[in-house]
Amino acid sequence: MRDGAADFVAEQSAADELAAAVSRVTDNGPELIAEDKSSRQLIALAQRVAGKDVTVLLTGESGTGKEVFARYIHERSHRADGPFVAVNCAAIPENMLEALLFGFEKGAFTGANRSHSGKFEQAQGGTLLLDEVSEIDLGLQAKLLRALQEKEIERLCGHKPIPLDVRVLASSNRDLRDFVRLGKFREDLYYRLHVFPIHLPPLRDRLADIIPLAQSFALKYAQLGGAAGVEFTSDAQRKLIQHTWPGNVRELENVVQRALILADGDKIDSGAIQFDPVSLEPQPQSVPDWTNEAVRAVEGGPGALFEPNHAAKPWQPTIPKGIESAPVAPGYEEPHTPERSGQEASGQTLEEGLKTREYRLILETLTAVGGNRKEAAARLGISSRTLRYKLARMRQEGVEVPDRGSASTNIYVYGN
Known part of the structure; x- marks a missing residue:
């Protein structure tokens, strides 16, 4: 036996x-x-x-x-x-x-x-x-x-x-x-x-089973979708073996289904192997024109916005002059004054101003909770998934977002 x-x-x-x-x-x-x-x-x-x-x-x-x-x-x-x-x-x-x-x-x-x-x-x-x-x-x-x-x-x-x-x-x-x-x-x-x-x-103690299991799941779900089959590249196989698989075979099955969606053609490479959550690559080059205009309106040039604050030990946002603090709680309404209304009308549209306020509030909330995404989402009254989406969008628009657990990252906010 x-x-x-x-x-x-x-x-x-x-x-x-x-x-x-x-x-x-x-x-x-x-x-x-x-x-x-x-x-x-x-x-x-x-x-x-x-x-x-x-x-x-x-x-x-x-x-x-x-x-x-x-x-x-x-x-x-x-x-x-x-x-x-x-x-x-x-x-x-x-x-x-x-x-x-x-x-x-x-x-x-x-x-x-x-x-x-x-x-x-x-x-x-x-x-x-x-x-x-x-x-x-x-x-x-x-x-x-x-x-x-x-x-x-x-x-x-x-x-x-x-x-x-x-x-x-x-x-x-x-x-x-x-x-x-x-x-x-x-x-x-x-x-x-x-x-x-x-x-x-657990699956992490059965390393020789990981690739055969992944291949069987890939064949199963590829056939359900009408495809003949797919193959894992050597880099993808290495990535699968190196994962600790806390969810065991059930997690592996989910990862393979996700990889079939992200893969191009009949090859699954390491880029298609995404563990929860699926990450989005930041794209700083896609900063919209209205962001640069807002920066020039505040400091007279884009360079002034990226001034490091080396003295800050627990990381906290470095906010340029002219940016008022965000509301202290959802539903807070700032006093309406003609002076402020004129500034907003001359610098940003309503949509841009709301987006600036939203981004500033998210960054300051992350500061208050030490970068903890789950707690920040709870304070903001949104789901963790919504927060991840908003942070990814902020990165795409050139906003620097602190990493989790970072103790020295500076946060830079734009807008007025």
Whole structure:
């Protein structure tokens, strides 16, 4: 098995056991991509346990492919012809999960106009996956334990037990042993599920799987779009391998879909490999003419605007003379005076003046929060995505925007 054998049978085994083993490794079930040594070992374990009707507990970080692995086990088992039913226990409200799992009789609660079978009944003859089982309420854990031990359930307000012929798989991205110690998970249920534990390592620990997975996703989504296929350049492959993949396989799939949109032709280069968020290149040469006019109106020439302020230790904006401070809060209205109105009318249009005020307020808010984009967006009352868009537009128009966490960057504002 360590050398890659899918399964084995003893010499004195019956012919039907040999036939079942051959069937498990030659059927048309889903294939897992496993180029890394650790992945091949996991595949061997999955193939071996698939033929044994025992509970399997799959653990690992979010996005490592626990549900895909569970489906693989189901398709390689003698229950492959039966249903595979997956329940995301974290996505269902506590007061609904019991009815969803065990079913209910007519009149069990308000709105129960007819009887309904639960997920256990729907999985009869097949496999039930309890995804994120750690999120089940303690009270419901006791009922789940009884169902697993007795292999029977009762619907809500039911009067007779229903025998079960279901294989149960469970998965969690938590450490269930810690949950047991903290009193958040029943110890007896933990050991009931922990019959055959399989831990899926994160993608960053399976480097040999990254490129084959990326290529499979690229082929899948390229064909959906009508293309024959694409290839990753060596630089793109290097960029994929160097990423830490906090979102694991799910993040890789998203990155590949994004790369197919950004790629030119049938080659995906490193420029098309964009991690969240997609960055925009600044274009200082696209500064509009009205910006230069505003600069000359304030200081008599564009050079005066770019005067460094070396004395500033915590970075703060260097604002040219003649620029009034931005409003202290949204909705603030400055006093209207004829003098100010005349200045604005002679220097800028209304649209330009509003844009100048907006840019100045964004930069001063970034100053106040030390460059933290998320906090700045909250103070400005806009989303982080909107703030990123506005900062990219400011860069395109030649406005210098401080980098995150910079302690010495000067900010230069234009306009009057």
